[in-house]
Amino acid sequence: MNEMSISTKTQVWIEVCRLEDIPPQGARVVRATLGCVALFRTATDRVFALEDRCPHKGGPLSQGIVHENGVTCPLHNWVVDMETGRAKAPDEGRVRTFPVQVDDGRVLIDRALLA
């Protein structure tokens, strides 16, 4: 893994992987101290980072089907909006979302939130 990182005023960005490491309309998992974080890449190359636990029964969202800015949980088909972390109505619930940046092909997350 590349050892580059960028620091801003309030956040410390660290590189997790390259954009191409995540398949389009797919996901990768980052194992962090607090649990697993799912990194999603949409068809338009937007990247989202969410806690890898469906608000319903804790299903691994990273294993779901990615469509537009949503992901469908593989266990019971809840749809989670990757932008807000909210479950699509009529289901109710929310997963944690984490700030993520794509810079020159590098996928960066805020280390403070993960460590």
Next chain:
Amino acid sequence: MSQTKPKKLVVIGNGMAPGRVLDHLFEKAPGAYEVTIFNAEPRVNYDRIMLSPVLSGEKAFEDIIIHDDAWYEKHGVTLHKGKKVMEIDRAERKVVAEDGTEAEYDKLLIATGSSPFVIPVPGKDLSGVVTYRDLDDVDAMLDAAKSGGHVVVIGGGLLGLEAAYGLKRQGMEVTVLHLMPTLMERQLDASAGYLLEKALADRDIKIITRANTKEITGKEGKVAGVVLEDGTALPADIVVMAVGIRPNAQLADDAGLEVGRGILVDDHLRTSDPDILAVGECVEHRGQCYGLVAPLYDMAKVIASNLAGDAAPEYTGSVTATKLKVTGIDLYSAGDFAEAEDREEIVLRDAAGGVYKRLVLKDNRIIGAVLYGDTADGAWFFDMLKKGTDISELRETLIFGQAYAGGSPLDPTAAVAALPDDAEICGCNGVCKGTIVQAISDKGLTDVDGVRAHTKASGSCGTCTGLVEQLLKFTLGDAFQPDAVQPMCGCTDLGHDDVRRLIVAQELKSIPAVVQELNWKTSCGCAKCRPALNYYLLATWPGEYVDDKQSRFINERVHANIQKDGTYSVVPRMWGGITTPDELRAIADVADKFRIPTVKVTGGQRIDLLGVKKEDLPAVWADLNAAGMVSGHAYGKSLRTVKTCVGTDWCRFGTQDSTGLGIMLERFLWGSWTPHKVKLAVSGCPRNCAEATCKDIGVVCVDSGYEIHFAGAAGMHVKGTELLCTVATEGEVLEYVGALMQLYREQGHYLERIYKWADRVGLGVAREQVVENAERRKELNARFVYSQKFMQNDPWAERAQGKDAEEFTSFRLAHLGKVA
């Protein structure tokens, strides 16, 4: 009737009852009357029963108009909108409205309807206390709902509950107060009331029974809350009173007509003044006042006939049936169901399925019916109730409904076909089967809208639309094309068949091509359509289409079954259920090496390794591959297992080598993707130990050869197979089964099992194309064989060798770089 001057008919009120009188009258005696209507509401005649869907946002006002302005013009009717009649001058034979408008009459029809009853508690006049009666009330509620907040509905009857549901849908916090111990006690018994209460609670509507309202509290002239006798205080931004109705008889009373609870009428709906008639909810007939639409329509028919000069028809009262219009709750009640000495009852309860049915019998006749959860037989029971049919012959199976009576089939069209011509289909408009069938054939009707336009059936509350469709199907046969094709998903209006046809016709070879060319509404499809499209493209363009793994459900993407804890299960193929000591040893070693917690024998004659970590999957597969085992596709919409018995190898009853044939079939079919999973079995004799007759495709060996069965199921539905044909050789079995598989692969909708496909297209299609037409069979089989050339690569071996490696690895934060 003379052709001279038309008589003057004045109507007070413009609701559904007088509207229906005029409909009939203009049909029977056009031009006989010059009609003037006074309407206190400032609008045309609309369908009051449909106010609840307007409140819940499921319909708009325009959708529920019965007579538009053009109708009044066409029939030369003078409509005084927003003019309330204040006086009937019987001596001068004229009526006078609030603003002084007068109209003389030869015949006067009073249809003043009813008013909601407002309970006399302190605070009833506060702003924000509304009733539920007309469009103004609905507008007031919708207006209040805009800002959200709490609503208290007083009254747990039909109207109150519909109001509660509508306001819940509009986003408000809803509490229903009901004085009695159970909801809708006039229509339901306690059990059904309880089920209803539970269903509403599931919809987040709070119900308080035995609730006696003490006062409505206010703040600055506006509603703030409701206090009950027991001291309970509830916050409220609006209060809806829905405790009942009271006939509007004041005007008639003032005019000196005889009045009880309502305006008293005889069997010709005449008041104590024979030139003054009354219809609808303002009427009291034989001691009864009605608040449902069906009796009003019965009255309307009689009045129209009498006015048109036919004095014979009489109104003798109505037996009423009730349905609750709350989406997702099926409830039906009719007749009388109080308990009494001389009554018996038949009850069916299915607590898990949420079904409750109760029939009340007296002298072997149905006098009351309550149906909850499954109301399909409501019309049938109601028909027998009204006719007083002796049910002693049917008694054993009566509660199971019409489908079981006399062994007639379960098919809904057949059930409708079995109804007598005078069975009522549309309760709201009193339209019976014979009338609908005749209209369909006489007027050449082909769809529900046509039937609605000509007979009014299904035109009011709409709950009988399904029955009307069945009647169209029964009358027209295959010529009936239900207009609404179920779209594949929200991304498109096209159904599965259209999408499959257009993929071929326009040579679409990728998901983006389909999304683009067929004008998908979303940018790249959804989790519902993408797996379907991926399958359709794969099945249509074998060898050309590149599988899109991101459009596959996780199990098919990683070739293992996801479990509830995020681990996976692994099922290697055991051809025909045969294994060896070496294979078993390899499975045991894998289980030990990867600490796999559970090893289980499946129903499909193989072994399931449960609890495998995702990152271990490629290594597990590599070890299984090394022992000669491949993927069992236990995770796929694909060929699963071929179950066998031991056949002539061992069994003293075996007629053929069922094990050998099972292995041959599995080796022929494995790897193929299908609309849904496909399970086979081969039994060596009719004792059928492999249970072949509940499989998607089953073979039963007999002395003379092989029976090929199909379209069975033993999952959510249990269904025996249908016999396709009997063939003589194993080679023929392979050819017929290959052709059948291909036909299903080409015609099936994604996620449609073989039995559902066969049910949709008809069993005859498979018999015709696979059995009767030899040339077609060979073509189908050839296409299947060609497709298999590209399918029979073990997906496990590919991944054990590194394909999709990123799928099985994750990033660890500990490995990540330091902060700069």
